[in-house]
Amino acid sequence: MTERQPSYEELLARESDLLAPCLAQDWPNLPVERAEGVYVYGTDGRRYMDWLSGFGACNLGHNHPEVMAAARAQMERIVHSPVGVLTPETTLRLAWELGQIAPGGADMFFFGNSGAEAVEGALKLARYVTGRRGIIAFLGGFHGRTLGAATVTTSKVRYRNGHGPFVPDVYYARFPYPYRSSAPTPEACAQEALEDIERLFEYVIAPEDVAAMLAEPIQGEGGYVIPPRQWLQELRRICDRHGILLILDEVQTGFGRTGEWFACQALGVEPDIVCLAKAIANGFPLSAVAARRELMGRWGPASHGTTYGGSPVSCAAALATLHVIREENLLENARLQGSHLLAELRRLQAESPIIGDVRGIGLMVAVEFVRPGTKHPNPEAVQRILKRALAGGLLLYPCGHWTQTIRLIPPINITQAQVEEGLAVFRQAVLAEKE
Ligand SMILES: Cc1ncc(COP(=O)(O)O)c(C=O)c1O
Numbered sequence: 001m002t003e004r005q006p007s008y009e010e011l012l013a014r015e016s017d018l019l020a021p022c023l024a025q026d027w028p029n030l031p032v033e034r035a036e037g038v039y040v041y042g043t044d045g046r047r048y049m050d051w052l053s054g055f056g057a058c059n060l061g062h063n064h065p066e067v068m069a070a071a072r073a074q075m076e077r078i079v080h081s082p083v084g085v086l087t088p089e090t091t092l093r094l095a096w097e098l099g100q101i102a103p104g105g106a107d108m109f110f111f112g113n114s115g116a117e118a119v120e121g122a123l124k125l126a127r128y129v130t131g132r133r134g135i136i137a138f139l140g141g142f143h144g145r146t147l148g149a150a151t152v153t154t155s156k157v158r159y160r161n162g163h164g165p166f167v168p169d170v171y172y173a174r175f176p177y178p179y180r181s182s183a184p185t186p187e188a189c190a191q192e193a194l195e196d197i198e199r200l201f202e203y204v205i206a207p208e209d210v211a212a213m214l215a216e217p218i219q220g221e222g223g224y225v226i227p228p229r230q231w232l233q234e235l236r237r238i239c240d241r242h243g244i245l246l247i248l249d250e251v252q253t254g255f256g257r258t259g260e261w262f263a264c265q266a267l268g269v270e271p272d273i274v275c276l277a278k279a280i281a282n283g284f285p286l287s288a289v290a291a292r293r294e295l296m297g298r299w300g301p302a303s304h305g306t307t308y309g310g311s312p313v314s315c316a317a318a319l320a321t322l323h324v325i326r327e328e329n330l331l332e333n334a335r336l337q338g339s340h341l342l343a344e345l346r347r348l349q350a351e352s353p354i355i356g357d358v359r360g361i362g363l364m365v366a367v368e369f370v371r372p373g374t375k376h377p378n379p380e381a382v383q384r385i386l387k388r389a390l391a392g393g394l395l396l397y398p399c400g401h402w403t404q405t406i407r408l409i410p411p412i413n414i415t416q417a418q419v420e421e422g423l424a425v426f427r428q429a430v431l432a433e434k435e
Contacts, residue, residue: 035062051410052397056252059279061411067282067320074316083310090315101261104270106290111310115251115277116144118287122247122273126212129298134210138175142221155222173197176227179357190231207242217263220252223400224366232269245272255279256412259335259362282321286314334362334412365408377404388429
């Protein structure tokens with residue numbers, strides 16, 4: 001006899017029996033009814049403003065009507081079409097459209113399903129076309145959970161513990177973190193980080209054995225760390241000097257988050273290979289490795305592949321996402337609302353001794369918390385602030401090596417009134433720390 005169907009409440013009570021414990025201890029584990037725009041609706045009957053945007057996957061907010069309509073229409077035609085066997089229009093059209101905006105002149109694409117898959121693909125492509133083995137990654141970086149992506153991930157050691165041995169021939173250099181550097185200026189901080197690379201070349205691996213350097217243009221999970229522009233530009237020059245490919249992971253920074261299509265455009269650098277995912281299809285699973293045709297065209301037939309990558313439904317959602325960003329001038333809105341949010345947070349910093357740093361580009365914004373009068377990370381305050389904000393109806397999520405930073409990444413179509421609404425809750429949650 002089959003068991004009675006459990007209710008949602010009963011399933012929630014059994015969550016730790018049903019879902020792997022590696023996942024199940026996250027924040028805030030909110031039972032949710034539905035979501036629309038910047039709001040999610042809990043089963044507790046409350047409405048929460050979502051300033052995490054599904055880890056940056058929903059840059060247009062939840063269930064954007066135009067994206068939903070495009071996906072629904074595509075579902076009526078064909079849901080699954082393995083590339084190379086069946087070739088739907090949406091997948092080809094998306095490749096063409098992305099070629100109009102992708103950085104570094106990228107005009108050829110390999111579609112996958114997740115950010116980690118894009119990172120795996122980029123690493124394989126770089127090794128394949130250069131015939132070299134070495135990869136240089138940057139400390140504090142986050143690139144995903146599959147084994148290759150976990151190898152280049154160093155934002156927290158718990159993402160690596162117990163999963164080794166990792167992919168060989170990966171080397172690490174510092175990522176410049178001006179707020180936490182002892183160097184006197186951001187330029188000196190960048191210089192120190194670059195010296196790590198020279199040291200690797202001198203002592204560990206010859207540059208002619210290095211296939212690629214892989215970096216997030218702005219570190220996400222690692223703490224919303226914005227490098228000095230000079231660092232990324234010098235990275236480009238070092239790569240050019242030695243025939244090394246520069247891979248930029250734009251999984252969290254892409255599709256308008258920084259007020260440009262991609263963060264590398266805000267920072268003035270052209271990559272050779274770009275990893276795209278998250279906001280590309282506003283919540284539908286899709287990712288891409290992007291590169292110039294002269295580079296990606298050398299990836300031999302059948303040397304890489306996937307069953308679901310470039311799903312016509314996700315591609316239809318992505319096409320609608322690009323259309324909405326363009327038609328609604330959302331890059332400009334991200335810049336506008338982002339600069340307002342930053343200015344207000346800097347005012348809050350003047351009132352709060354536990355705010356060590358406020359930083360951001362566009363609507364990729366974060367606040368780093370410290371013990372008063374020091375730069376000592378303050379994750380305890382972060383936990384209390386997150387809880388108070390949620391009680392006030394604002395969903396936020398932390399990041400940073402010590403979980404000492406709160407990211408503020410509302411949808412890029414947020415209105416000024418909604419920014420004010422969220423800010424008021426955040427202000428209260430932060431200022432309560434003084435009492
Ligand atoms: C910069 C970056 N790269 C890669 C990933 C992995 O993406 P996914 O979780 O879709 O595999 C993430 C996820 O947070 C990310 O932020």
